[in-house]
Structure formats: C-alpha cells, structure tokens
Amino acid sequence: MSRDEVKNALLQKIKDKTAAVAVIGLGYVGLPLAVEKAKAGYRTIGIEVQKSKVDMVNEGHNYIGDVVDAELEDLVKKGMLSATTDFSIVKDADFIAICVPTPLDDYQQPDISYVRNSAIDISKYLKKGSIVVLESTTYPGTTEELLLPILEEGSGLKCGEDFFLAYSPERVDPGNKIYKTKNTPKVVGGVGKDSTEIAAAMYNSVLDGCVHEVSSPKVAEMEKILENTYRNINIALANEMAIICKKMGISIWEVIDAAKTKPYGFQAFYPGPGVGGHCIPLDPYYLAWKAREYDYHTKLIETSGIINDSMPDYVVERASKILNRLKKPLNGSKILILGVAYKQDIDDIRHSPALKVIEGFERLGSIVNYYDPYVPYYDYKGAKRTSIKELNKQELQNADLVVITTAHTNIDYEFVQSNSKFIFDTKNAMKEVENRDNIELL
Numbered sequence: 490m491s492r493d494e495v496k497n498a499l500l501q502k503i504k505d506k507t508a509a510v511a512v513i514g515l516g517y518v519g520l521p522l523a524v525e526k527a528k529a530g531y532r533t534i535g536i537e538v539q540k541s542k543v544d545m546v547n548e549g550h551n552y553i554g555d556v557v558d559a560e561l562e563d564l565v566k567k568g569m570l571s572a573t574t575d576f577s578i579v580k581d582a583d584f585i586a587i588c589v590p591t592p593l594d595d596y597q598q599p600d601i602s603y604v605r606n607s608a609i610d611i612s613k614y615l616k617k618g619s620i621v622v623l624e625s626t627t628y629p630g631t632t633e634e635l636l637l638p639i640l641e642e643g644s645g646l647k648c649g650e651d652f653f654l655a656y657s658p659e660r661v662d663p664g665n666k667i668y669k670t671k672n673t674p675k676v677v678g679g680v681g682k683d684s685t686e687i688a689a690a691m692y693n694s695v696l697d698g699c700v701h702e703v704s705s706p707k708v709a710e711m712e713k714i715l716e717n718t719y720r721n722i723n724i725a726l727a728n729e730m731a732i733i734c735k736k737m738g739i740s741i742w743e744v745i746d747a748a749k750t751k752p753y754g755f756q757a758f759y760p761g762p763g764v765g766g767h768c769i770p771l772d773p774y775y776l777a778w779k780a781r782e783y784d785y786h787t788k789l790i791e792t793s794g795i796i797n798d799s800m801p802d803y804v805v806e807r808a809s810k811i812l813n814r815l816k817k818p819l820n821g822s823k824i825l826i827l828g829v830a831y832k833q834d835i836d837d838i839r840h841s842p843a844l845k846v847i848e849g850f851e852r853l854g855s856i857v858n859y860y861d862p863y864v865p866y867y868d869y870k871g872a873k874r875t876s877i878k879e880l881n882k883q884e885l886q887n888a889d890l891v892v893i894t895t896a897h898t899n900i901d902y903e904f905v906q907s908n909s910k911f912i913f914d915t916k917n918a919m920k921e922v923e924n925r926d927n928i929e930l931l
Contacts, residue, residue: 495617496653496686498618499583499619499620500686500687500690503583503584503690503691503694504690506529506530506531509531509532509533509581510526510533510534510583510584511533511535511536511578511584512585512586513535513536513537513586513607513611514535514587514589514590514607514625515535515546515572516553516588516590517553517555517663518588518624518659519537519589520546520552520556521553521555521670522586522588522659523535523570524556524560524564526584526695527564527569527570528560528564529694530569531569532569534570534578534582535570537572537573537574538574540574543573546570546571547565547572549561554836554837555661555664555670578614579610579615580614580615580616581616582619584622585619586622587607587622587623588624588625588659589603589625590767591604591626591771591775592771593774598774598778599627604623604625604627604631604635605639608635608636608643609639609643611643612639612640612641612642612643612644615644615646617651620655620691621652621654622677622688623636623655623656624657624659625659626714626767626768626775627710628710628714628775629707629710629779630707631706631710632654632680632707633706640652640654648681649680649683649684653679653680654684654706655677655679655687655709656706656710657676657677657692658710658712659713660675661673664837672698673698674698674699674701675700676703676713677689677700677703678704678705678706678707678708678709679705685702686702689702714773714775717769717773718776718793721769721790721793722773722789722790722793723758724759724761724769724793724797725793725797727741727745727759727760728797728800729796730744730760731760731931741930745758759917760915761842761894761915761916762801762804762842762843762894762915763800763801763846764797764840764842765840765841765842766832766837766840767839767840770797770840771840773790773793774794777791801845801849802845804842804913804915804931805846807913807929808850808890808892811911811913811929812889812890815889815910815911819855820854822856822889822890823889824855824857824858824892825857825860825877825887825888825890826846826847826857826858826859826892826894827859827861827880827891827892827897828843828859828860828861828894828895828896828897828916829841829847829859829861829864829876829894829895830861830863830895830897831843831895832895833895833896833916836864838867842894843859843895844867846892847859847874848869858877858884858888859876859877860876860880860884861876862899862900880900885904885909886908886909886910888909888910889911890910890911890912891912892912892913893912893913893914893919894916895916897918900918902918902921903922905919906919906925906927911927912927912929913929914931915930915931917930917931
C-alpha cells in the first residue's frame with residue numbers, strides 16, 4: 490500500500506468506528522480517555538502494569554473520580570472496554586494512546602522511563618497503518634527525539650509512511666464540575682501533516698471540545714508546559730504577595746477580591762500552603778531542564794518554583810508564631826490538619842502540600858492528626874496515615890491548633906470555628922464564618 494492508501498484506510502476506520510483503540514496507562518488521564526473512546530463506539534483496551542487496576546476495570550469497578558461508575562460498568566458489560574497487562578494486544582490496535590506518568594527524579598529532572606519503556610514495548614508489536622499518540626506531559630522534543638527513533642527501530646516501520654505519530658497533551662482537572670475529558674478542547678501536533686490530520690480526526694470523533702491543530706509535536710509539548718508554568722508563576726506571585734501583605738498587616742484575600750473587580754488585565758490567583766497535583770509542581774522543571782540544553786537559565790520559572798516549594802515551611806512557621814501567642818510551644822502541641830488532598834472536593838493527594846506541612850510539624854515535635862472526608866488513609870514515605878473518623882467536638886477541642894490546608898466544601902466551618910481553640914486558615918475556607926475571633930488567615 491502507498492502512503493496515501495495507508496493514511497486513507499486508517500481515516501476510514503476512524504470514520505466508521507472500526508478502529509481498535511489501546512490506551513496505555515489507566516490512571517487519572519488514561520481511564521477517562523479510554524471510557525470516552527469506548528462511549529464513542531470504539532472497542533477499547535487499556536494496558537496497565539498494575540494488575541489491581543486491570544481487575545477493577547474488568548469487573549466494572551471505577552477508581553477515578555471523574556469517571557461515572559455506571560458508565561464504566563455498562564461499557565465493560567457491553568464488551569466495549571476491557572483491560573490487560575499484556576502489551577501484545579498492541580498488534581491489533583489502530584490507535585494507541587500513551588498516558589503514563591512523567592514524574593521528576595530526586596534531582597528535579599524529568600523521569601521519562603515510563604514513556605521510554607512504553608515506546609519500546611509498543612515497537613515490538615506496532616503494525617502498519619496505525620497511529621501512536623503521546624498524551625503524557627513532557628519536555629519539548631520528547632515525541633520526535635525519543636519516541637520516533639524507538640518506534641522506527643523496534644518495528645522496522647517508517648513514520649509517515651507505515652505508521653503515524655503525534656503528541657496531544659492531556660488536559661485533566663480532577664474535580665472540575667464543568668470541564669471533563671469529553672468537552673475540553675484538545676491540541677494536536679503530529680510528525681508531519683498526515684499524522685496531525687489522523688490524530689485530529691480521532692479526537693474530533695470522540696470529544697465535544699474543539700481540536701486545535703499545531704504545526705509540530707514540539708509546539709504541542711511546549712503549549713502544555715506554558716499552560717502550567719503560567720499557573721505556577723501566578724500562584725507564586727499570589728503566595729509572595731500574601732507574605733508581604735502579612736508583614737504589612739493587610740489581608741491578601743481582600744486585596745485579591747478588590748483587584749478582580751477590574752474587568753480586564755487581571756485574573757485572580759490565590760495563595761495557599763503550596764501547589765499540588767501532577768502538573769503544576771512538575772512542568773516548570775521540565776522546561777527548565779530542557780532550556781539548559783540551549784544554554785539558557787529560566788530565572789523567573791525557577792524562582793516561582795522556589796517560592797511555591799517554600800510555602801509548607803512558611804505555614805509551619807506561621808503556625809509556630811500563633812502557638813507562641815497562645816503560650817504553647819510547637820514541640821508537643823496537638824495539630825489537627827483539615828484536608829490533605831491537593832485541591833478541594835477530590836481524593837487526589839499527588840504532590841499535595843498538606844503532606845509536607847504535616848511532615849514539617851512532626852519534624853519539630855508536634856503531634857499531628859488529620860481529617861479529610863475524601864482521603865480516609867494514605868501512604869507517604871513508607872508510612873500509612875489514617876484520617877480521624879469523625880470531625881466532632883472532642884477532636885476539635887483536643888487540638889491546640891486547627892490548620893486548614895484544603896478547602897473542602899462539605900465541612901461545616903461554623904462548627905469548626907465554634908469548637909476550636911484557634912484556627913489557621915491557609916485557604917480562606919472560612920470566609921463565610923461571622924465570628925472570626927479565633928481565626929487567622931494566611
């Protein structure tokens with residue numbers, strides 16, 4: 490078959506929904522994507538190294554907040570969605586999406602081993618007339634400099650002639666009530682126009698949000714980095730302003746409320762105990778690492794990371810000063826943390842600053858408990874922690890200080906205020922509470 494024949498055959502499969510889909514990695518990005526592919530009429534198989542997740546999917550049991558339980562169960566029962574640990578099923582796949590983790594190592598450098606290993610495994614089974622799309626957040630150049638040679642060498646196929654390759658960054662905001670995988674616009678950049686066209690055709694057939702095509706994978710990779718670096722820098726600005734405002738005796742929360750009345754030129758970002766999640770704390774470091782290859786030092790980006798990374802220690806320092814005023818030493822004080830998820834109303838603790846706040850208190854001798862209705866337990870640095878079962882009067886009254894690190898909306902903050910000795914609110918979660926005599930804001 491000629492290149493045009495290979496391309497048109499794949500486009501036809503996408504159009505008539507006979508394309509077989511494989512999604513590698515069934516986490517916060519992969520499982521919602523697999524569900525949407527299956528809902529759109531594509532028979533979809535998820536490949537996951539964790540057998541426990543494979544078993545849950547095949548039993549129709551959901552473990553991701555943004556996936557509707559009944560939808561997953563129905564798709565599995567209909568045979569539209571299944572999961573496996575066996576990479577060899579790639580040999581039957583027409584569309585392969587890579588949705589694996591891209592963490593940082595101990596030296597704040599990109600760990601792309603999951604992406605590399607996935608590419609190696611795919612190359613063993615990649616068939617002619619298929620397309621591979623990387624969705625994992627990474628540094629500009631990963632698709633063309635890492636994936637492309639691995640896939641061509643391992644498969645013996647030629648990109649743009651025998652198979653196609655593109656990058657389309659994941660856009661997942663856990664807990665967002667409006668924008669889900671289905672209705673969030675998608676950016677697509679392929680290795681050549683044919684790859685872009687094919688990837689865009691697949692996403693257009695699945696998603697309600699528009700597909701925005703760019704000229705190359707590097708543009709799409711950089712676009713994703715820009716999204717999260719923008720947020721990281723503006724959060725750092727809010728955090729630094731909070732520190733300055735505290736020294737001046739000004740409420741940063743009132744300042745932001747006033748500033749956001751301007752209908753142009755200002756977008757509100759808020760301070761807190763740090764930044765969490767998989768993207769915002771990590772992505773700027775991907776760019777900083779790649780920029781060094783071009784002999785450039787990302788001063789603003791790295792400074793914002795330093796500011797945000799310092800916030801858990803700042804929270805502990807402020808808490809110490811509050812306790813001092815109450816004639817209590819930090820060493821031996823009982824601290825109750827409210828919320829360990831990295832954002833409100835979800836169960837995700839990835840890179841949550843609350844975990845570092847807890848670590849900071851315990852390092853200085855405090856006795857720490859936590860309450861989070863979404864996170865009944867978690868493992869952190871090899872230790873398992875369990876939430877108190879109920880946020881009752883006794884638990885609140887026993888605490889020398891209550892520290893709010895996540896603004897969950899299903900907590901009765903009036904109850905918290907009326908039964909606590911003192912509260913340090915780092916998220917302005919208690920803004921509607923009238924009696925503020927025992928409340929201090931970040």
